[in-house]
Structures are given as C-alpha cells and as structure tokens.
Amino acid sequence: MKVYENATEAALSMRPDVPVYCYRPNVLKADARAFMDAFPGETAYAVKTNGEPMVLKSLSEAGVTLFDVASPGEFAAVRSVAPKAEMIYMHPVKAQSDIRLALETYAIRVLSLDHEDEVAKILRIVRALDLDPGTITLFIRLQTKGHAAYELSKKFGAAPAHAVELLQRCHRIGFKVGLCFHVGSQIEDPETYERALASADWVRNRADVPLAGLDVGGGFPASYGHDPRRKKPVMPGSDEIMASLRRDIAEWGFSDMPLVAEPGRVVVARAFSLIVRVLLRKGRRLYINDGIWASLSDSWTGKITLPARFIPDPARTQRNGDPKTIGSFKVCGATCDSVDILSRPFWLPETVDTGDWIEIGHIGAYSLSLRTRFNGFYPDTFVEVTTPFDDGTAADGYASLETMAD
Ligand SMILES: Cc1ncc(COP(=O)(O)O)c(C=O)c1O
Numbered sequence: 001m002k003v004y005e006n007a008t009e010a011a012l013s014m015r016p017d018v019p020v021y022c023y024r025p026n027v028l029k030a031d032a033r034a035f036m037d038a039f040p041g042e043t044a045y046a047v048k049t050n051g052e053p054m055v056l057k058s059l060s061e062a063g064v065t066l067f068d069v070a071s072p073g074e075f076a077a078v079r080s081v082a083p084k085a086e087m088i089y090m091h092p093v094k095a096q097s098d099i100r101l102a103l104e105t106y107a108i109r110v111l112s113l114d115h116e117d118e119v120a121k122i123l124r125i126v127r128a129l130d131l132d133p134g135t136i137t138l139f140i141r142l143q144t145k146g147h148a149a150y151e152l153s154k155k156f157g158a159a160p161a162h163a164v165e166l167l168q169r170c171h172r173i174g175f176k177v178g179l180c181f182h183v184g185s186q187i188e189d190p191e192t193y194e195r196a197l198a199s200a201d202w203v204r205n206r207a208d209v210p211l212a213g214l215d216v217g218g219g220f221p222a223s224y225g226h227d228p229r230r231k232k233p234v235m236p237g238s239d240e241i242m243a244s245l246r247r248d249i250a251e252w253g254f255s256d257m258p259l260v261a262e263p264g265r266v267v268v269a270r271a272f273s274l275i276v277r278v279l280l281r282k283g284r285r286l287y288i289n290d291g292i293w294a295s296l297s298d299s300w301t302g303k304i305t306l307p308a309r310f311i312p313d314p315a316r317t318q319r320n321g322d323p324k325t326i327g328s329f330k331v332c333g334a335t336c337d338s339v340d341i342l343s344r345p346f347w348l349p350e351t352v353d354t355g356d357w358i359e360i361g362h363i364g365a366y367s368l369s370l371r372t373r374f375n376g377f378y379p380d381t382f383v384e385v386t387t388p389f390d391d392g393t394a395a396d397g398y399a400s401l402e403t404m405a406d
Contacts, residue, residue, distance in 0.1 A: 001054075003384040006392050007359040010383050011275050011311045019290040019379035020275040021368065022359070023054060027388050028271035029062035035220070035267055036063065038242040040249065041259025044068040044088050046218050047078060049264025049365045054382070055271070056081040068262040072098055075106045090180065090215070090262060092141045092156045093118065100125045103136075112139040112180050112215075114158040119170060133173055137212050139180035140166045142199055146192030148184025148219060149302035157181065160203050167207040177209060182217030186265060186302060190236050192219070193245050197252040213258040216245070220261075222269030224362055225307035225398045238266065265365040272364035273389045274379075275311070278356045284329055286352065291333015291340040293374040298366035299399065300342055307395035310349050311357035321350030326397060335375040348397040360399050361389040 004010040007022045014020065036043045044066040045059050051074055056067070060082040067078045070091035078087055088110040089102045099122055102108040113119060119138070126133055143157030158166055163179070170177045179200045183192040193216065204211055220241065226232050236244070249255055274295050280287040292300050299306050312319075321327075327350045333340035348358065371378060389395075 001382055001384045003386065006385055006387045007273055007275050007309070007389075008311050008392070010385065011357040011359070012314070014383070016275060016357075016381065017277055017289065018381050019277075019295060020381045020383055021295075021379070022273045022275065022385040023382055024271050024273075024385055024388060025054070025058045026386070028055065028058050028268060028364070031270055032059050032062040032064055032267050034238075035261075035263055038239070039259075039261050040246055040255070041261060042066050044090075044215075044260055044262045045267060046262045046264030047074040048369060050268045050272075050368055051077045052368055053077065053081050055268060055364075059267075060085060066260070069108075072101055075102060075108070079106065088215075088260070088262075090139065090141075094121070096121050096125065100129075103131065104129055109135055110137045110139065112141050113166070114141040114156055114163075116166065116169060119166065119173070123173060133175045137176040137178055138170045139178040139213070139215050140170070140203075142179060142181040142196065142203060144181045144183045144192065144196040144199070146183050146195060147188040148192070149186035149188065149304060151184040152182045153184065160199055161206075163203045164206040167203065167209055171207075171209040176212040178211055178213035178215060179203060180215035180217060180260075182262070183219040185219060186221050186304065187219045188221075188235065190241060190244065193241075194248045197248050197254065200254070201252045211257055213260060214254050215260040215262065216249075218262045218264050218266075220263050220266035222265045222362060222365060224269070225305040225395065268364040269362045270364060270389065272367070273359050273361045273385070274363045274367065276358050276360060278352060278354055278358070279334075281353050284327075285332055286329045286346065286348075287332045288358070289334045290379055291331075291335060292342065293333065293335055293340060294371045294377060294379050295360075295363060295367040296333065296342065296399075297370040299363075300344070302366075303344070306363060306399040307361040307389070308346060308348065308397040308399040309359040309361065309389075309392065309395045310352060310397055311359055312351065313355040313357070316353060316355055319351040319353060323349045323351045325350045331399075334377050337375065346397060346399045358397070358399070359389075361395060
C-alpha cells in the first residue's frame with residue numbers, strides 16, 4: 001500500500017477518479033488501546049463495523065485478542081488474520097448450521113440469544129456434538145431504552161421478565177449464563193448505560209442464578225462533525241462516558257464479575273477517511289463517485305454528520321464564487337439510478353467544481369462493510385496516510401448535514 005503524509009498529498013499525486021480510502025493504522029491502534037485501557041473488562045472488537053483484514057491485523061497487533069462475530073464470514077476473517085484470538089458469537093438470532101460451524105469448527109463457546117427457540121437450536125447442536133453445556137456460556141440479551149443513531153432494541157433483546165425466564169431455563173439445562181445488552185449504535189443519551197445496568201440488576205435479582213459475566217455491548221459514540229448551524233447536542237466526551245460507565249458498573253454491583261464490551265464505531269471511525277471526486281457540478285448539485293450504495297450508507301441512514309475537507313484541483317484555473325463562503329450542495333451518488341441521492345447536503349466552499357476532490361473524515365465504521373457491488377461500482381482502493389485527519393488544516397466543510405438550506 002502506498003504511504004502518503006495526508007489525503008491532499010494522495011489526491012494530488014494520484015489524481016484518482018475512483019474513491020480512495022485513506023487508512024491510518026496508528027490512529028486505529030491508539031484508539032483501540034485507549035478503549036482497552038479505559039474499560040474495566042475485556043474488549044471484544046465488533047467485526048461487523050469494519051472487518052477488513054488490514055483492520056483485524058492492526059487490532060491484533062495492538063493487543064486485541066477477543067472479537068465479537070456474527071456470521072461464518074466473520075469467523076473465517078478473524079481466524080485467518082488472528083488464529084489464536086477468541087471469538088464470541090453475539091448475534092441473538094442464528095442459523096442452526098452457523099451455530100454448528102461456530103461450536104464444531106471454530107470452538108466458539110460464548111453465544112447470545114433472546115428467545116427460547118434459540119436455546120433449543122443451540123441445545124440440539126450441543127447434544128449432537130456431545131458437548132458439555134457447562135463449557136458454554138449463553139448471554140441473554142436484554143432490551144434497552146435510550147436514543148441512538150441506530151436503536152437496536154427495536155429488533156433484539158428480551159424484556160426483563162422474559163430474560164429472567166431465559167436465564168433460569170439455560171441455567172437448569174447446565175449452561176453457564178450471563179447478561180448482555182446493546183444500548184444502540186452511536187448513543188445520543190448519556191444515561192442509557194445506567195438504565196441498562198439497572199435493568200440487568202433487576203433481572204439478576206429475580207433470576208437468582210449465578211452469573212458468569214456481563215457484556216455491555218457497543219454504542220460508545222465516535223467523534224463526528226456537527227452542523228454549525230444547529231444546536232450542538234449535549235453529549236459528554238468519551239472519557240466522561242467511560243468514567244460514568246465505570247461508576248455505574250460499581251454502583252449496580254457488577255464489578256466483581258467478568259465484564260466484556262463490544263465496541264466497534266469508537267475504535268475504528270477515525271482510522272479511515274475517504275477521498276471522493278466531483279464527477280460533475282450541475283448548479284447546486286455535485287455528482288460524486290461514491291454514494292448510498294457504497295461508503296456513504298451509514299452516514300445517510302444514521303443521519304451522521306461527517307467532517308469534510310475540500311481538495312481543489314490545481315489544474316482548474318478558473319473558478320466562480322468566494323472560496324471563503326461555505327454553501328450547501330445536493331449530492332448525487334455514483335450509480336446510474338435515482339435513489340442514489342443523499343438526503344442531506346454537503347457543505348463546501350462555493351468554488352467547488354467538476355474535477356475537485358473532497359476528503360470525508362472519520363468514515364472507518366460501517367462504510368467499507370456496507371459497500372455493495374450495485375451497478376458495477378465497488379470502491380476498493382486504499383492508501384496509508386500518516387497524519388490523523390484532525391491534525392491537518394481544519395476541515396472546511398461538512399458531509400451529510402441535517403438540513404438543506406436551499
Ligand atoms: C451485537 C453487537 N455488538 C457490537 C456492535 C458494535 O456497536 P458499536 O459500533 O455501536 O460500538 C453491534 C453493532 O450493531 C452489535 O450488533
């Protein structure tokens with residue numbers, strides 16, 4: 001992989017017509033270590049967030065030895081890059097053949113569930129493989145309440161009384177049992193972990209079975225941009241969120257048991273930025289070479305504002321407008337279909353034009369993993385960049401703001 005000091009240097013030397021991912025392995029390793037140092041338990045990186053081999057390898061080099069996986073593709077990705085790493089299979093709803101593969105081929109011994117039929121599926125395979133249920137830990141996934149860019153409890157999690165029943169059922173069979181939750185990805189409500197812990201405490205007291213562990217899931221917010229024209233949401237920084245989680249864990253009496261977290265976004269978001277090219281400016285519209293079917297799906301559906309840096313093409317000698325004025329542009333994606341129009345504008349200097357580039361920052365989470373091959377487009381060009389996105393010249397624009405000014 002070619003190495004550049006920053007994305008501007010990469011864009012001006014490559015003059016790319018395809019999107020280019022700028023990978024910052026040192027930022028990834030530093031962010032992973034920061035999380036591991038701050039969390040008072042084991043860190044299981046959520047592979048779904050970004051399962052690229054280069055990412056898994058850097059995380060393994062940074063000391064991550066546990067991975068949260070959800071599918072055979074993720075089992076294989078982790079095994080091939082980090083053969084000694086352990087995996088926890090925290091998808092609550094699994095195909096029976098995948099459960100078999102996890103237990104038999106990958107020796108995975110930690111799984112999650114939120115329904116009794118899932119217990120039956122797991123038990124069937126455990127019996128077929130003649131495994132001792134006492135060697136397997138089943139984490140019962142609890143529903144949570146709170147605001148997040150993605151609220152996962154709409155889809156997963158048992159209500160507290162149901163979780164009590166599931167804990168007791170699994171314990172009776174002979175499995176080790178734990179409790180887990182996921183408060184939603186990119187939380188927008190700092191109290192959400194405490195509410196989930198209070199609910200876990202209620203379930204633990206009612207179930208009255210020995211707990212093998214508590215898994216607090218993901219949700220830890222990554223740092224993104226914010227729309228300067230809107231009120232800044234009041235969210236504490238990462239250090240503060242982690243400090244209050246540590247306090248809440250102690251206050252609710254969970255400090256004495258094995259703890260796990262499954263961070264994704266907060267670990268990998270800053271590790272990548274993306275250089276896109278303006279294929280055409282048509283009035284207030286920019287047609288770019290990426291879009292909702294590739295790297296911009298997460299920022300689109302999650303309504304996430306990303307910082308953007310304008311990289312003008314020096315070959316363009318004539319420009320209109322004031323370069324200091326930031327304006328909004330409707331953004332059309334690369335594919336030849338009309339759905340591929342971002343629902344939020346990009347805000348960029350008024351001089352932006354056909355042939356220029358835009359570096360979109362903090363795009364490491366849920367961008368590469370959500371790429372599709374729709375219409376034959378599949379961004380897959382990588383360079384390594386040594387300077388963190390935020391260390392360069394200040395970002396002068398924003399991608400995917402909430403409102404359209406015009
Ligand atoms: C089971 C599970 N664990 C962890 C994560 C990672 O969450 P985040 O990226 O919010 O840290 C997810 C994300 O959807 C998930 O479903």
